[in-house]
Amino acid sequence: MIKVLAVCGNGMGTSLVIKMKVKKFLDANNIKAEMMSCALAEAKGYISQGIDIVLCSHNLAKNVDAPERTTLLGLKNLMDEKEFGPLILETVKARFPDELS
Amino acid sequence: MNLKEHLLAREAVKLQASATDWKEAVKIGTDLLEAAGTITPQYYKEIIMSVEELGPYFLLAPGMAMPHARPEGGVLETSFALVTLKEPVNFGDPDNDPIDILITLAAKDAATQNEEAIVQVVTLLDEEETVEKLRKAKTMEDLKKIFAELENE
Numbered sequence: 001m002i003k004v005l006a007v008c009g010n011g012m013g014t015s016l017v018i019k020m021k022v023k024k025f026l027d028a029n030n031i032k033a034e035m036m037s038c039a040l041a042e043a044k045g046y047i048s049q050g051i052d053i054v055l056c057s058h059n060l061a062k063n064v065d066a067p068e069r070t071t072l073l074g075l076k077n078l079m080d081e082k083e084f085g086p087l088i089l090e091t092v093k094a095r096f097p098d099e100l101s
Numbered sequence: 102m103n104l105k106e107h108l109l110a111r112e113a114v115k116l117q118a119s120a121t122d123w124k125e126a127v128k129i130g131t132d133l134l135e136a137a138g139t140i141t142p143q144y145y146k147e148i149i150m151s152v153e154e155l156g157p158y159f160l161l162a163p164g165m166a167m168p169h170a171r172p173e174g175g176v177l178e179t180s181f182a183l184v185t186l187k188e189p190v191n192f193g194d195p196d197n198d199p200i201d202i203l204i205t206l207a208a209k210d211a212a213t214q215n216e217e218a219i220v221q222v223v224t225l226l227d228e229e230e231t232v233e234k235l236r237k238a239k240t241m242e243d244l245k246k247i248f249a250e251l252e253n254e
Binding site: 020 | 206
């Protein structure tokens with residue numbers, strides 16, 4: 001089970017869009033994940049509790065502090081599986097190969 | 102209430118609008134919600150300030166934006182506005198500019214309450230075909246037809 005966090009400015013708009021799209025993708029690929037979403041201001045708290053992958057708009061990525069154990073993915077197109085899909089698969093393959101069935 | 106009812110009940114829709122820049126485009130949406138009484142004038146300022154601080158964080162995909170700020174930034178009631186532009190505007194994000202579809206989101210409270218409405222925003226903007234129809238829509242009747250087609254799927 002990997003922990004995935006979607007972050008946006010207020011935690012109620014864009015991050016929910018990301019969460020929804022990415023959850024669908026992970027389910028379709030049989031990757032077990034806990035999906036969370038939050039505001040930028042809350043991201044630090046979430047990340048400190050152990051998050052594996054953080055997703056946000058590439059406009060926000062520079063504002064997110066991610067430690068080494070957390071992979072930060074800044075997305076240009078938040079709704080395009082063709083962009084985030086390969087990025088997520090690559091990350092899971094490299095860091096959590098056991099999660100791929 | 103679903104997105105369609107939100108938009109139609111509050112007449113929070115402006116199709117084929119004209120805006121000279123991104124701020125004006127955002128304002129068309131917030132003006133609709135102000136007129137509907139669901140946000141205070143502060144909400145527009147909050148969105149502009151957030152973009153100036155963080156960059157255009159609410160661009161969803163090429164051509165599409167979902168302007169919003171925090172609930173305490175002047176949201177009185179959860180609501181949406183739909184704005185399409187005759188001539189697109191740039192938000193300063195080469196990957197998604199130019200933008201001609203804006204869904205202004207004013208969320209009153211916790212995420213779970215809004216999730217259902219966001220699902221509908223995503224559903225509306227997910228299919229290229231629907232987005233193209235939205236771009237071309239000129240009247241409320243056109244819009245109602247698009248929603249009806251979505252519901253029938």
